[in-house]
Amino acid sequence: RRVTSVVVTVVLACGLVIALHAVFVAPFDLRTTVLDVPVNDLAAELDGYTLAVVADLHYQPAMPGRYLRRVVAAVEEAKPDLVVLLGDYSISFHHNRRLSTAFYERMLPRLAPTIRRLRGRDGTIAVLGNHDHYFDGRRVAAWLEHSGATVLINRSTTIERGSARLVV
Numbered sequence: 001r002r003v004t005s006v007v008v009t010v011v012l013a014c015g016l017v018i019a020l021h022a023v024f025v026a027p028f029d030l031r032t033t034v035l036d037v038p039v040n041d042l043a044a045e046l047d048g049y050t051l052a053v054v055a056d057l058h059y060q061p062a063m064p065g066r067y068l069r070r071v072v073a074a075v076e077e078a079k080p081d082l083v084v085l086l087g088d089y090s091i092s093f094h095h096n097r098r099l100s101t102a103f104y105e106r107m108l109p110r111l112a113p114t115i116r117r118l119r120g121r122d123g124t125i126a127v128l129g130n131h132d133h134y135f136d137g138r139r140v141a142a143w144l145e146h147s148g149a150t151v152l153i154n155r156s157t158t159i160e161r162g163s164a165r166l167v168v
Contacts, residue, residue, distance in 0.1 A: 030067065030070050030071065030074065032074050043161070043162075043163070043164030043165075044164075045161035045162040045163070045164035046161055046164050046166055049081050049082075049159075049161075049166065050078060050079065050080045050081050050082075050120075051080055051081070051082050051083075051084050051120075052074075052075045052078045052080035052082075052083045052084070052118070052120060053083075053084045053086060054071060054075065054083065054084070054085050054086065054118060055085075055086035055087070055088070056086070056087070056088045056129070057071070057088065057089050057090070057111070058088055058089075058090065058091050058131070059089060059090050059091075059107045059110070059111050060090065060091050060103065060107060061103075061106065061107070068111070068114045071114065071118075072114055072117050072118065075117075075118050076117075080120040080121070081120050081121045081122050081159075082120040082121070082122045082123065082124070082125065082159065082168070083118045083119060083120040083123070083124040083125070084124075084125055084126075084168075085115070085118070085124065085125070085126035085127070085144070085149060086126075086127060086129065087126070087127050087128045087129025087130075087131070087132050088129035088130065088131040088132060089104075089107075089108065089111060089129075089131075089132060089140065089144075090103050090104045090107040090108065090111070090131065090135070091103050091107075091131060092104060092131040092132075092134035092135045093134065094130075094134050097134075097135075100131075100134050100135045101135060101136075103135075104135040104136070104139075104140070108140070108143050112143070112146075112147045115144065115147040115148065115149060116147050116148050119148070122159050123148075123149075123150060124148060124149040124150065125149060125150045125151075125152055125157060125168060126144045126149040126150070126151050126152070127151070127152055127153070128140055128141060128151075128153070137153075141153060152168070156168060
């Protein structure tokens with residue numbers, strides 16, 4: 001019995017630590033990674049084309065404004081040709097639509113000014129993540145479009161530089 005109690009206590013403590021990390025540490029751990037990707041036969045007009053990719057903001061009430069300012073600063077510093085947003089703009093829960101709705105409805109208006117500032121020379125494109133669909137994919141797509149991003153759902157867009165074309 002004592003061993004079972006200790007095991008249960010350790011498992012619960014580990015779960016609590018993981019949950020606390022997921023809510024209070026991981027979302028604030030902004031990482032910038034720079035990759036130089038060689039592309040065979042890339043047109044000269046596209047040499048040096050820069051993407052700023054922003055993924056998994058999971059914006060939530062506990063996040064301070066400085067987090068979003070750091071995101072904007074990192075994108076601006078990259079001087080991107082194109083900003084790419086990869087979804088999961090707030091937090092949601094697959095099995096709790098009411099809580100997901102509460103988070104997204106509260107956080108999207110707060111996040112909109114940041115999305116508007118994330119601009120590259122060729123604009124901003126966005127896709128949806130699983131959390132966006134847990135809330136309401138159509139509403140998130142409309143919000144992104146209203147915030148100035150081109151949402152790609154089962155379609156592509158073409159960037160042109162002189163005679164060169166880049167299909168995204």
